Amino acid sequence: MSSSSPNPGSKTGTNSRPTSKDGSKKNIWSSLLDTVANGKRLPEKNLLVLGGTPDSQREFLDTFSADTSADPALANDKRKGKGKIPPIANQFALGYTYRDVLDADKEDTLARVSAYLLSEPSPSFAPLLKPLLTPKSVPETLVVILMDWSDPWTWVRRLREWVRLLRSVLVSLDDETKIVMEETMMEWRDRKRGVDANNATAGGLSNSSGPITIPLGPGEWDEGLGIPMCVVCQGADKIEKLEKDHGWHEEQFDFILQFLRTILLKHGASLIYTTPFLAGSLQGLVHSSLGIHSLLKKESLKHNVIDRDKILVPANWDSWGKIRIIREGFDMEGVSTAWSIEIQDPPESIYQTTDNAQEHENAHAEDGTSAVTTFEQTIHDPKQGTAGANPNSKSTKIEIETADLQDFFATQANILEDLKAKDDKEHTTPHTPQLEMSPMADEGKVNEHIGPVQFNMGGIQVDADDMLKKLRDREAVRTQRKESPLPAASDDKAHNQALANFFAGLVKKPGSSPRGSPSA
Known part of the structure; x- marks a missing residue:
C-alpha cells in the first residue's frame, strides 16, 4: 500500500529517486531535458511561395534573408558562424528550403522559416499543397504570390488561377483544419484591425471592454481564403523601361495599382513592389505577417502608396476610399463583383485553356463580368502590337523588344575582343618587301x-x-x-666572244690560214 508520506522503515538515502503515488519511478532527468529542449525550440513558420520562376523565387528568398544591419561586414561574419545558407530545391514540382531569421544583433535566432515553392498553378499540383495545411501549420503560414514587372499584363489572369487553386485545396481539407482557418481569418480581420482602448479614449472613443473594432467597409474581407496572403511584384526597376520603350504613362500604372488593390482587399491580402537585391520593406512585411518580432529593435510597418516603384499596402490598411482617390473613373464595384464570380470556377492551367473554359470566359466578357478580360483590354502585351504599348501612336508596326543593357554591353565586348585579336594578328604577320616603284x-x-x-x-x-x-x-x-x-658581266663577255668567233669563221678556210696572213 503506497502512501504520500515516506516510510520510516524503508531504505532512504541521498541517491533515492522520488516515487509517484502508484509506486513507479519517475525519470526526472528526461523531464528536465524535455523542459530545456522545449525552451530552446525555435518557432516554426511556413512560407508557401507560389508563382515566378526558379530564378525569381531565389531572388525573393535572397531579398527576404538579406542583411539590413548598419555593419554588413560584421553581420556577414556572424552569419558565417551560424552556418552556410541552405540550398534551394525548386527545379521540379514542389520545391523546398528553409531560412533562419536572426535578431538585430545577429546572435539570436527568432524563428525558422520553411519555404515551399511552386511555379505553375496546375490542378495536378493541388495534392502536393494539401498536406502542408494542418491545424498546427495554418496559423503559422503565409501565402506569397510572386509577379514580375516583365509581364504585368498577365498578373490578373495568374492571380485568378492561383486563387482558384487555393480555394480547391482549402475546400478539400478536414473539418478541424477548416475551423482553425476560420479562427485565423477572424483574428486577422478583427483583432488586428482593433484600435487600442487608451488611444481610442484620447480620440473621443471609449470602451471599457478593451480594443474597439472598426467595422468592415465595402469590398473588404468578403472572399477570405483562410490563410494570410501577400502579393509581391518583383522587378519594379523595369517600370522605367515600360515607360521609355513602350510609351506607358501614369494612367497604365495607376490602373494596375487600383485593380490589384481592389482584388486583394477582398482577400485581406497585402501588396508590395520590390527591386532586386534591395530588402526595403519586404522583410518587415513578411515578418509582421508571420508574427516574427525582434526582441531588440521594434520597427513599425509603414505604408507607401506614393512612390510607384516602392508600393507597400499592408493588410487591413486599404479601403475603397483610398483606392478611389488614385484616379477617378475606376469602377471598383464592377471589378469587385466580377472577381467574386470569376474565382468560383475550378482551377485550370493558364497555359492550357479548354474550349469550354474559353467560351465561359467569352460569355463573361460579353456581359462585363470578367475581371481578367476587363484588365487585359486596358493593359496589353506590347509584343502583340502598339495598340496597348503606346496609345498615342498611330503606327501599325510591331515593336521590337530591345536587349537588356548589360547583355548589350557583353555582346559589344566580345566583338571588340575579336577585332583586337585580328589587329594583333595583322601586326605580327611579316610583310613582303616591295619595290620603290x-x-x-x-x-x-x-x-x-x-x-x-x-x-x-x-x-x-x-x-x-x-x-x-x-x-x-x-x-x-x-x-x-x-x-x-x-652574271651580267659574264653574259656580255660571252656575247662579244661569240661574235668574234663568228666573223673569224667566215674568212678562215680549212687547212689554211686566213687570207693575208703570213705563211708559217
Missing part, C-alpha cells in the same frame, strides 16, 4: 578609271603610259644588275 603596279586599275594620259614636253607629245613602261623596265634592269652583277 611598286605603286606603278596598280597602273592598270588607274587606267580603268582615267584612261591614257598624254602631255606636251618641249613641243613633243609624250605618252605617259609609254614613259611609265620605260621607267619600269629601266628600274627592273637596274635592280637586276644590283642583285647579280657578275
Whole structure:
C-alpha cells in the first residue's frame, strides 16, 4: 500500500529517486531535458511561395534573408558562424528550403522559416499543397504570390488561377483544419484591425471592454481564403523601361495599382513592389505577417502608396476610399463583383485553356463580368502590337523588344575582343618587301578609271603610259644588275666572244690560214 508520506522503515538515502503515488519511478532527468529542449525550440513558420520562376523565387528568398544591419561586414561574419545558407530545391514540382531569421544583433535566432515553392498553378499540383495545411501549420503560414514587372499584363489572369487553386485545396481539407482557418481569418480581420482602448479614449472613443473594432467597409474581407496572403511584384526597376520603350504613362500604372488593390482587399491580402537585391520593406512585411518580432529593435510597418516603384499596402490598411482617390473613373464595384464570380470556377492551367473554359470566359466578357478580360483590354502585351504599348501612336508596326543593357554591353565586348585579336594578328604577320616603284603596279586599275594620259614636253607629245613602261623596265634592269652583277658581266663577255668567233669563221678556210696572213 503506497502512501504520500515516506516510510520510516524503508531504505532512504541521498541517491533515492522520488516515487509517484502508484509506486513507479519517475525519470526526472528526461523531464528536465524535455523542459530545456522545449525552451530552446525555435518557432516554426511556413512560407508557401507560389508563382515566378526558379530564378525569381531565389531572388525573393535572397531579398527576404538579406542583411539590413548598419555593419554588413560584421553581420556577414556572424552569419558565417551560424552556418552556410541552405540550398534551394525548386527545379521540379514542389520545391523546398528553409531560412533562419536572426535578431538585430545577429546572435539570436527568432524563428525558422520553411519555404515551399511552386511555379505553375496546375490542378495536378493541388495534392502536393494539401498536406502542408494542418491545424498546427495554418496559423503559422503565409501565402506569397510572386509577379514580375516583365509581364504585368498577365498578373490578373495568374492571380485568378492561383486563387482558384487555393480555394480547391482549402475546400478539400478536414473539418478541424477548416475551423482553425476560420479562427485565423477572424483574428486577422478583427483583432488586428482593433484600435487600442487608451488611444481610442484620447480620440473621443471609449470602451471599457478593451480594443474597439472598426467595422468592415465595402469590398473588404468578403472572399477570405483562410490563410494570410501577400502579393509581391518583383522587378519594379523595369517600370522605367515600360515607360521609355513602350510609351506607358501614369494612367497604365495607376490602373494596375487600383485593380490589384481592389482584388486583394477582398482577400485581406497585402501588396508590395520590390527591386532586386534591395530588402526595403519586404522583410518587415513578411515578418509582421508571420508574427516574427525582434526582441531588440521594434520597427513599425509603414505604408507607401506614393512612390510607384516602392508600393507597400499592408493588410487591413486599404479601403475603397483610398483606392478611389488614385484616379477617378475606376469602377471598383464592377471589378469587385466580377472577381467574386470569376474565382468560383475550378482551377485550370493558364497555359492550357479548354474550349469550354474559353467560351465561359467569352460569355463573361460579353456581359462585363470578367475581371481578367476587363484588365487585359486596358493593359496589353506590347509584343502583340502598339495598340496597348503606346496609345498615342498611330503606327501599325510591331515593336521590337530591345536587349537588356548589360547583355548589350557583353555582346559589344566580345566583338571588340575579336577585332583586337585580328589587329594583333595583322601586326605580327611579316610583310613582303616591295619595290620603290611598286605603286606603278596598280597602273592598270588607274587606267580603268582615267584612261591614257598624254602631255606636251618641249613641243613633243609624250605618252605617259609609254614613259611609265620605260621607267619600269629601266628600274627592273637596274635592280637586276644590283642583285647579280657578275652574271651580267659574264653574259656580255660571252656575247662579244661569240661574235668574234663568228666573223673569224667566215674568212678562215680549212687547212689554211686566213687570207693575208703570213705563211708559217
